[in-house]
Amino acid sequence: MAQDPSSPDRNPFEVLGLQGTEELPAIRKAFLAIAARSHPDRLRMKSPEEKAQALELFLGAKKAFEVLSQPDKRREWAERLARARSLPPPPIPRTPPGPVVPPPIPRTPLGPVAIPRTPLGPVTLPPEAASAPPRPAFTPVHGVPVTSPPRPGTAPAPASRGLPVTPPPRTGPLPAAAALQLYKLGLLALESADYAKALDLFAKASRLSPSPRHQSMELVARGHQYLSTRFFDRARESFERALQLLPECREARLGLELLDKQSGRYLKGR
Template sequence: MSQAPPSERNPFEILGLQGTEELPAIRKAFLLIAASTHPDRLRMKSPEEKAQALELFLVAKKAFEALSPPDKRREWSERMLRAGATQGPARTPPPVSAPPVSAPPVSAPPVSTPSMGPAFTPPPGLSPPTSGPRPAVSESGARATPSPETAALQLYRMGMSALEAQDYAKALGLFSRAAKLMPIPRHQAMELVCRGQQYLSTRFFDRARESFEQALRLLPSCREAQVSLELLEKQVSRYHRGR
C-alpha cells in the first residue's frame, strides 16, 4: 500500500501522535520536531541536509496549523480512529518464553562458632532493646567506664598540651571540664591561668592580673600563674613606654 502524499496524511501521524491529544501536547510534539529541523539550527550542515530538514520542518508546521482549530482537530481525530478500526487491532506476537536457567547451587560459607568473648555494652545514651532478654555482662568482659579522677587527669594533660601550644581557648575548655569532674585547686588554678592569658592577649591587664592572683591564692605553688604574672608586668611596662 503506497504512502499518501504529505497533504493527505493525517497531521497526527506526521507529528507522531495517536489522534487523541489536545493542543498543548500537539504544540509540544511540533516544537520537538522544529528543534532539530529548523533552518536556524542547521547552519553548519550541507545544502542537501538543510533542504531535507527544511522540508520536514514545513510539513510539521503545516500539520500543526491543521490541528490548531478545534473543529479540524476533532475531524482529523475521528478520521484517524476510523482508519484504525478499519485496519483492525494489531496482532501482537506471543511472548517468547526463555528456557529455564538452572542456577548453580550456592553453597553457604561455613559458619564458625565464635568463642565466648566480652559481652556487648551499649554506648552512653543508647538504651538496650526492651524486647527479648538483655545480654549478660560479665565483670571481666564489660567495658570499664573511666572514673572521674582518670577522666579529669586526661583532660588536664590535654589542657597542658594546648597551653604549651598557646591555644588558650582550647586549654581553658579542657581545664574547665577537668575542674567540673574533679574540683581540686590544681584544675581550678589552671582554668584561671588560661582565662588570664586570654585577657592578656587582648590587653585587659587588670582582669588578667586578677585571674593570675586568684590562681596563686588557690595554688601558691602554681608555676604557670607566677610566670604569667611576670609576663604581664613586662607587657604592662612595655605598653606604657610605647605610649
C-alpha cells in the first residue's frame, strides 16, 4: 500500500520524485511541476474523489518543499535517504522444497512363458561322411605348414612352395599347324593387296615355324609394301633376298617382274 505523501515519516525527496542529491533550484522546479498538475484551481472539471486525491498530493508536495527549503533539514533527509538506499533488501523467506516422490509405475504380473520344443529325430550323415576315415589331428612343427589329407573324390592339392610344379599339357593347336593356317591367311591377304596384313601374318608364321618358305613370303610381302610406296631399291632387295632363301619362290619372281614394269613406267613419266 502506498505511503501518505503528507506523512511526517516519508522522505520529502521521495515525495517530490527526487534522488536526494539535488539543490534548492531543482527542488523548487520539482515542486512547481507537481503543483501545476494538482492545484485545486486547475481541477474544476474533475470529480470530488479526484479533487481530494490531487489536493492531498499538492499539500504533501508543499510540505516537502517547505522542509527541503531549510539547509539543515535538506542535509539530514539526504543522509537518511542515502543510508536507506545502502541497506540490503530484507531476505525473502523461502520454504524448503519437499522430497519429490515419483508416481508409482503400474506393473502387470507376468505369467509363465511356455517355450515350445520340438522332438529331435535321429541325425543321419551323408554316405561320404559316414564312409570317410577320421581325420588325424596335425600340429605345425617349427613353422612347417601342415596339409590335411585329401578327401575322397576330390582332386589332389597342388605342390607346396619350393617344389617344381609341372604345367598342364597344352591343348591348343601345334605350332606347325598354326603356322600353316597363318601362311594360308597371308596368301589371301597378299592376293587382295593388303600388304600390311600379309606381312604381319607371314611374320607370325615365321616365328612359329621358321622355315625358308615362311621367311621368304615375309620378304615378298615386305617387297610389295615397298613397291606400293615406290621404294624400288628396297623392294628389289626384298625380292632378291626371298629368292636367295627359296629359289623356287614363284611370288618373288612375279614381284620382280612387276617391279620392272612399274619402275619403267615411272622413269618414262619423268
